Amino acid sequence: MALHRSIFIIFALISTIVPATTLAKEFIVGDEKGWTINFNYQAWAEGKDFRVGDKLVFKYPVQAHTVLKVNGTGFQDCIKPPANEALTSGSDEIVLATPGRKWYICGVGKHCESAGQKLFITVQPQSPAPAIAPSPMQAMAVKNTVYQLFFGILVAAVTLALAF
Ligand SMILES: [Cu+2]
Numbered sequence: 001m002a003l004h005r006s007i008f009i010i011f012a013l014i015s016t017i018v019p020a021t022t023l024a025k026e027f028i029v030g031d032e033k034g035w036t037i038n039f040n041y042q043a044w045a046e047g048k049d050f051r052v053g054d055k056l057v058f059k060y061p062v063q064a065h066t067v068l069k070v071n072g073t074g075f076q077d078c079i080k081p082p083a084n085e086a087l088t089s090g091s092d093e094i095v096l097a098t099p100g101r102k103w104y105i106c107g108v109g110k111h112c113e114s115a116g117q118k119l120f121i122t123v124q125p126q127s128p129a130p131a132i133a134p135s136p137m138q139a140m141a142v143k144n145t146v147y148q149l150f151f152g153i154l155v156a157a158v159t160l161a162l163a164f
Helices: 004-023 040-047 073-079 111-115 137-163
Strands: 026-029 055-059 068-070 091-096 100-105 117-122
Touching: 040 117, 073 100, 073 137
Parallel strands: 026 055
Antiparallel strands: 055 091, 068 100, 100 117
């Protein structure tokens, strides 16, 4: 009996903590095409669910392309930030740390202007489906995680109290 209760406690804890931490996804930008010219990145991004904690991976032959994070205007007009801000490894990983709009362009030649090598995504807060409609999105994401933790501990505490 005690064993069953212990297992229940463990499950209660895991089921409340895990959703907040292990659902992070990895997106290979452009999938098998990678980060390249003449690819429709808007079509690629459409319908994808980008969340805080997810990771973008830009794959390309080194020196063929670069990755530059820009703002909306930089995206629209292909304005390159200083070259030293460019990611150049050929397998650049970007963890989406905050919700909101994110823009990336290639800094090589006229890849952005002439060949459409630019990506625009909107990152949603971490929790997949908040029970309450989020109004200030950022605050809610943090709150939900805290609530999940709190609830998990509460369930475990109640279970323990009943067990002994
Ligand atoms: Cu390029």
